[in-house]
Amino acid sequence: MSVAQVAVLSDVHGNLTAFEAVLADISARGIDTIYSLGDVAGKGPRGSQAVQLARERCAVNVRGNWDELLASDRVDDPVGAWWRDELTVEDRRWLGSLPASYDLAFGGSAFRLFHASAASVFTRVFEQHSPAEFEGMFANTQLTGPGPLPTVVCYGDIHGAYVKTVADRTLVNVGSVGNPLDETTACYVVLTASRTARPEAPTVEFVRVAYDREAEVAIAMASGMPEAEAYAIELRTAVYRGFQTPD
DSSP: OOEEEEEEEOOOTTOHHHHHHHHHHHHHTTOOOEEEOSOOSSSSSOHHHHHHHHHHHOSEEOOOHHHHHHHSSOOOSHHHHHHHHHSOHHHHHHHHHSOSEEEEEETTEEEEEESSOSSOTTOOOOSSOOHHHHHHTTSOOTTTOSOOOOSEEEEOSSSOOEEEEETTEEEEEOOOSSSOSSSSSEEEEEEEEEOSSSOOOOEEEEEEEOOOHHHHHHHHHHHTOTTHHHHHHHHHHOOGGGOOOOO
8 A cells, every 4th residue: 555654843952963863764764755843943052054954854844932032033141142143144034934833634634733832832732731722722823824623733842742632633742853851862753644545544653763962962062052061961861951850
């Protein structure tokens, strides 16, 4: 049976080492179409190079919360200014031009892609969410526009992959490529659909990719990036902002 496959990834966060490893894995699978759900830059040391690679390799990029902030004039603290200034003027222009949401048909299902939620790029929806939050992810809003209501929503933002199906609707968090906080390996999703007259709903596969974390840590340390120590702990432990559980 002939199938179609696409890759969906999110939250590269300037971690070029992880991004290149994931792109190599996608290429090895023979997948040509890649969708990126935002936060390409910020937190990691090589946001500008990550932006260039996303522009080259991803068929669609949507805007994340970091993308929106770094593209704006609202960054007024020295820490945020480092990541903003690491980008070129053209990088920032491109990030600011990205759509907040993208609709597509794939395998007979209506998909919607955005970064954090249908409400806002800054409104976070965790895996442990309420029924109302689940419903809201499938709604048409000012952010999504009046497109066809989706049966599958893919998002990023929380850096932890999961899938949840309720009735005929499926919510997928694709995890994080560059700053995973559920496992220490980079994560992305492969969607597979049959090419038949009556295709079944696409399957969702979470793919974990090992990469050289210590090489990325060394680059961050050498770059003079602020909060490099906290970044290193996150990459090594998958624990947010350096907070570790007691022994």
